[in-house]
Amino acid sequence: MPCMKESSKPIKQDCNTCSLSKLCLPLSLTTEETSALENIIKKQQTVKRGDYLFHYKDPFKFIYAIRSGSFKTCHSNSEGLETISGFYISGELLGFDAIHGKQYPDAAIALETSSVCQIPFDDLTLLGETIPKLHRQIIDLMSQKMSNKQIVNPNASAMARLAHFLLTLSARFQRRGYSPREFSLSMSRAEMGTFLGIATETVSRLFSKLQTDKIVESHHRQVILQDMRQLQILSCEDE
Amino acid sequence: MPCMKESSKPIKQDCNTCSLSKLCLPLSLTTEETSALENIIKKQQTVKRGDYLFHYKDPFKFIYAIRSGSFKTCHSNSEGLETISGFYISGELLGFDAIHGKQYPDAAIALETSSVCQIPFDDLTLLGETIPKLHRQIIDLMSQKMSNKQIVNPNASAMARLAHFLLTLSARFQRRGYSPREFSLSMSRAEMGTFLGIATETVSRLFSKLQTDKIVESHHRQVILQDMRQLQILSCEDE
DNA sequence: CGCCCGGTTGACAGATATCAAGCGTCGTGG
């Protein structure tokens, strides 16, 4: 059955062999419990760059686990100005903030062609009643998201914000087995600026400065953190 | 048994009659289930202005429910500069972000004499295994906290940040049955500034401007929101 | 009564936004 369209393929997931399972819901579950979890994950979905995974105020049905690729979550205000509330990469989960209000408080847009597991939350909750560890695992993952808060320190200087942002990304890549020193940014300078609360031009100037100071080497969206220690220092200054 | 010291009194809580129960864990529970919950809440604790409810990196044992008063959560960096990550008032819960890391990522300090219920998290989780609704309720409350994120939009102007802050506080007071138009701020101008990422002097100037524009009347920490509509407009501008 | 601290107001400086121009890169289509 070649050429099957992945975007609507109701395939069974294989969480037990997924390289990201230790970051995801199966973390604390046994192989059997994980299999039960797989059964409720109806399909794998592929979204292309610029596509919406969900829109602002869409009714909440699914938690999404990112298998590959990356997303930004954002909402545009009445004047059409966009604010970006966060970036999400593989192994991260999207949608927890929609549970209470029963709708997504932000839209999620793919930054590149990405693949996600769509997890029906009602089924997940139901399964949690027979596997209490699953509920406990959800709570733990939500707590992790709350403590690893992707927040921009409003007291920090533009440079401190950017340095902190790069270090945060670095740590996230490292957890996924990628190099913490060398990685590719999936967002534009403008998107970084919107998220960090600084102008695109300033972001660009800061990258130039990091380059001349031999702290970060950057070519297009490829970056190499040459001096993590110095970056660490910069991320704390001017708070 | 008169004059018993409340701070160490192992009294049984009475969640069923607590006026804040509809904002707290008992929300979706039956009277019987709530009674089971009451039994694990070991004691009520009173903390005075400036006292720490918990310190940064304290081992995580308890979720705290604020019965009365208010808190700030903050962490000080290596240079001794304090950043405030949020403010918490009665009916709100503290500590969810400590579950994953098993320690509190921020300290919590009372802004005024306050009273809290101390909820042992291990017992709570255990109880959740017999009352799945309780787990579901915890997840819902955590989601609520994630969506009502007390975040400062780093793209917003100083005025927009302050206006947004006042409106957020107003809405939180309203949910608790207090007036959304007239309330008392429990934090100093300096603390507001630290949280919002603006200088104390700027906060003061902004209050003066709101006063002359007849949008907010303020006397010391008592504020009256005279023109909520205009405040709403200000909170969106310059983003 | 006087000190102290939080708050207010003013003058000035500096960081960053804005406006503007130019450049490089990538993708498209001939």
Next chain:
DNA sequence: CCACGACGCTTGATATCTGTCAACCGGGCG
């Protein structure tokens, strides 16, 4: 395969917001 166009990125000049420094005011508390 090459040329073109568009977009993202970079760099420069100027404007503006907000931080910093400083002085002063006023209430609360000892």
